[in-house]
Amino acid sequence: EAGVAQSPRYKIIEKRQSVAFWCNPISGHATLYWYQQILGQGPKLLIQFQNNGVVDDSQLPKDRFSAERLKGVDSTLKIQPAKLEDSAVYLCASSPGLGTDTQYFGPGTRLTVL
């Protein structure tokens, strides 16, 4: 069974530029999560989708971050414009359903904002 796929693996941009990350979850998984992991910290949830609907986006900085999962499968996370403090690893995870279903993580995208 293929795992969670993410691209790109690495991205370097200058502040005020835009960037987008892509995630393809495990086939059949209804729930998709985006986490931000800043160096030295644990991952922090940005947004959670159930199929193509948003379940929780309370910690998403909506003035600059946006995410979509239009067809209920893959998802994109966008930052526009980027700030220095957005430098982090962006992790995508998926699970079969909600609640305590195990979340499976992708390898992450390491973003550096200069």
Place this chain on the structure above:
Amino acid sequence: DQQVKQNSPSLSVQEGRISILNCDYTNSMFDYFLWYKKYPAEGPTFLISISSIKDKNEDGRFTVFLNKSAKHLSLHIVPSQPGDSAVYFCAAIHNSGYALNFGKGTSLLVTP
């Protein structure tokens, strides 16, 4: 506010000995707890979990203990192996939510 705390950033253990990783939480509404393991340049992988209705869960070399009154859980690895060297994250789920609330992680080094 960090609701899940892992106060030891690193731990070094000899191969064959027991590794004990600790985690404290502040939110009494957390009712499900997990440990994830992370190798460099990879995403976290699920290791073991425990529901708040239990005080112990065991899976092979890994055992998680939960002390609800102290709001404390620990992960025991016996015996420790060099391949266990990784960063271990403690995480908790609120009884009305689904998101994982992670600690900062503990880097475990198992030396031969």
